[in-house]
């Protein structure tokens with residue numbers, strides 16, 4: 001059975017685009033045709049092509065009752081929830097945390113066990129995380145779609161509470177819209193689109209498809225050229241990844257450099273290498289809405305006393321870290337937080353906070 005899906009015709013309002021150069025050749029759609037893809041990404045993308053073929057075969061064999069087939073058949077008719085976007089688009093001067101479920105990585109090897117992703121997501125929620133990222137790639141990161149489903153299930157138990165449940169990002173290497181439909185069927189609110197993997201045409205195609213399935217897309221970039229592709233495609237949420245995929249070096253300078261090139265109405269996320277509260281505060285002060293944090297939270301979580309298999313409401317170091325990341329509003333942004341009451345005293349409090357945390 002073949003699924004015929006409508007092509008999305010969604011458009012985006014024009015906004016200011018920074019005058020950055022664009023050297024990526026246009027018109028490329030196959031992954032292998034995107035030039036200069038880092039080797040680590042190339043290997044992952046080859047695996048993804050096999051995974052996509054297997055998923056397509058599974059869905060076609062199961063027919064219209066398969067959950068992914070149901071989502072595919074609704075493409076273009078699903079309302080945009082924008083839960084992920086809204087959770088991050090808070091007033092300037094505040095920063096939120098996208099807390100990641102991450103067991104291992106190509107650059108670091110094993111990071112943690114994460115025996116119960118749902119439980120971990122509860123700790124993240126209680127600490128005040130704005131959203132949760134779940135890596136669902138097995139070979140590189142030890143993650144599964146089942147991890148994501150467990151997190152979605154746990155978060156749904158907080159419906160009707162304040163704050164609302166955390167929206168969930170499927171962090172995987174998206175190369176085909178069937179993976180987006182699969183993410184939607186599993187309850188994700190957003191998917192990851194990596195410009196370095198997709199190139200210009202495919203980024204735009206998959207961004208439109210993501211919106212047509214009712215989800216948000218985190219469009220990830222590493223430099224000015226990729227940023228231009230993301231913005232030209234109409235990205236509403238841009239993630240600047242500080243990890244160089246060729247050397248695995250991580251430098252927050254990447255996010256600091258690109259910050260001013262991202263228009264104000266676009267949600268800005270800084271990804272990778274955020275370990276100290278001062279990192280988050282600096283990124284907040286150059287305009288980032290959110291930081292996406294994996295390794296340092298997992299190490300803090302698993303370094304705490306509990307065996308992480310049952311819920312203990314006691315203090316957990318991951319909670320402390322998330323709270324410190326978003327400890328206060330920025331004085332750089334004037335009347336945010338308590339500035340109108342305390343004025344410049346807030347700056348002193350920030351320094352004192354730095355000394356006492």
Ligand SMILES: O=C(O)c1ccccc1NCC(=O)[C@H](O)[C@H](O)COP(=O)(O)O
Nearest residue numbers: 105106107108271272273274293294295
């Ligand atoms: O983490 C890696 O080694 C990696 C390698 C190749 C592609 C992607 C990779 N990481 C995915 C991520 O973007 C990070 O998990 C995320 O930004 C969190 O980073 P961190 O806080 O440094 O764990």
